[in-house]
Amino acid sequence: MQRTQNLIVCEHCDSVYRRRSLARGEVADCVVCGAVLDRHQWLGVDAQFALIFAALIVFVIANVSPIVTLGLSGMKAATTLWGAVIAMWNDGAQIVAFLSAMTLFFFPLGQILIFGWVLWFARKGIRAPGFPLAMSALVRVKPWSMIEVFMLGTLVAVVKAHTYFDVVPGAGIWAFGFLTLLVTVFSSLDPRELWDLTAEAEA
Structure with a gap:
């Protein structure tokens, strides 16, 4: 979407x-x-930055806390x-391990860091260095962050595993649940508004 003063130009048509x-x-919506x-x-902007920091x-x-602990006959794991990604890699499921690492770690982390980068400067009313590339990256990274899918799959797996363990x-699983809520909230925000709220930094 492009804006010129009080006009809005649809980016699609x-x-x-x-x-x-x-x-x-x-x-x-475009009619x-x-x-x-x-x-x-x-x-x-300040509230958005606080949300991203959280x-x-x-x-x-x-990512550093255990997701679940399984117990059987006095033994716990x-x-x-x-740990799950590495286990899948060692078991020969390299493609699944790679996709899990990208969609559950690198893409969500990239989305958080890029959004935080532009918001850090937007709080001062200026555009971050590399602002156009950052805004473009946000659009491209967003669909690949699949933490909510992971949470749903984990809950299903926990329910089934409870039958045997x-x-x-x-x-970790509580943190992922809370993170799912936070990601849902800031994914509903439209970062394109930052084009209007910021100005090019003076050289």
């Missing part, structure tokens, strides 16, 4: 509209192609996300 203020919960033109932002902290906790949820 190039239709031009006059921009207006949106009420809470309102979304402006020609149905693409989202604009949406009301219910969080300010997501980064929870992301670290989720706990694993983290990376003593299953104790670890701090």
